[in-house]
Amino acid sequence: MLRRRDFGKQAVMCGGALLAGFERVHWPMPNVAGLEDRSEDRSKDPFSGGRQLGTADFVNPRPLEMEAAQGTELDGRLYTDLSKLSPQELAIPTDEFYIRTRVSKLLPEPKSWRVRVDGLVEKLRNRTIEEFGIATKPMGLHLMECAGNGPLVHFGMISVASWGGVPLTDFLEGSGAKPYASRVLITGFDQYAAKSMSSVPGASWVFPTGELRAARAFLATEMNEKPLTEDHGAPVRLVVPGWYGCACIKWVTAVTFVDDTAKATSQMQEYAARTHQNSLPMLARDFQPATIDPAAMPIRVEKWVVEQKIKYRVVGIAWGGAAPVKTLMIRFNPEEDYVPLDNFAQSKNDPWTLWTHAWSPKEPGTYSIRLAAKDPSVRTRRLDSGYYVRSVEISEV
Ligand SMILES: Nc1nc2c(c(=O)[nH]1)N[C@H]1C(S)=C(S)[C@@H](COP(=O)(O)O)O[C@H]1N2
Ligand SMILES: [Mo]
Secondary structure, three states: OOOHHHHHHHHHHHOHHHHHHHHHOOOOOOOOOOOOOHHHHHHOOOOOOOEEEEEEOEEOOOOOOOOOOEOOHHHOEEOOOHHHOEOOEOOOOHHHOOEEOOOOOOOOOHHHOEEEEEEOEOOOEEEEHHHHHHHOEEEEEEEEEOOOOOHHHOOOOEEEEEEEEEEHHHHHHOOOEOOOOOEEEEEEOOOOOOOOOOOOOOOEEEEEHHHHHHHOOEEEEEEOOEEOOHHHOOOOEEEOOOEOHHHOOOOEEEEEEEOOOOEOOHHHHHOOOOOOOOOOOOEHHHOOOOEOOOEEEEEEEEEEEEOOEEEEEEEEEEEOOOOOOOOOEEEEOOOOOOEEOOEOOOOOOOOOEEEEEEEOOOOOEEEEEEEEOOOOOOOOHHHHOOOOOEEEEEOOO
């Protein structure tokens, strides 16, 4: 078997020959009421017996190098290429997982790393990195998305990894916090050798302790079954499942118990608009949780020939929210109607779920693909604003 990345590269080089590999990808079809068995299920696949010819390109606002770490420190980035995702491999290899801020040249030696536990506690403590290592356990697959993930970065600031670490609740409980310590300030190392062109230094976030518990936040020391890498926050980082990446502090140096008078940090202020705060609150308690609403977007548009006809298969992801969504609707251009996705069944809202949709555009042209949940009980701020709309160029129908 080819690894996903090899497959992606060779598919580009060899065109059709290797793309045939896609045909063997079995898409789990949702259970359709009334269908007795799998064979009937399978015959519903509109692409069975067909052949993939290639993919249609998304229209992007600017060219961008994907999957190569570029820049250093606060200006360092890596954008993930989502187009190669398959339902068989939901985690992104560590060297392709998006990066927002690369390791500081001034980062202290990891061996002597300590996490200070201070603030409203009975007694100050330092936790050594060995203590974390001993307590580390598998935490499962979780998605992370930068609140600044958007068209300019080809939606490449979202990834999934299999994490290992220490549940934050275990850590908080054993810390002797005062009863009125309602919040914790989690601080990351953030001194850099160079001045940034684009970002404000200051990676720390204040959380209500109840929110961290509810989200099952953890201090990660491992990513994809290996020690965390420097660019992803080694030796220890915070992961808050369901929250935007800006809250997932890397290179954690301190956990400080605070109360309701705690100020919002510069990182919270920098990300206020992108995490849907209505204003720029001075106090942490006036911040809404930086959670990701249910969202969905296409990641590739496959061009197929099935029974001598050209057909497209839109492949996409759905993620975010606190619970799975039942139905997602798709629309190709504003003058068309929303229709339900043909092949979407979400059993977990974290990490992402892949979906597919068969599409036969009437004529060549540029189509803007938009998704919607259309369920008034589900808040979908970004989907509603058109944030994840992607345009695709169709040259042949
Ligand atoms: N110390 C520190 N932690 C940080 C940041 C930072 O600049 N410094 N960036 C945050 C942002 S905005 C995001 S999106 C995530 C990205 O994590 P990743 O680079 O491992 O994908 O880290 C967060 N943690
Ligand atoms: Mo971010």
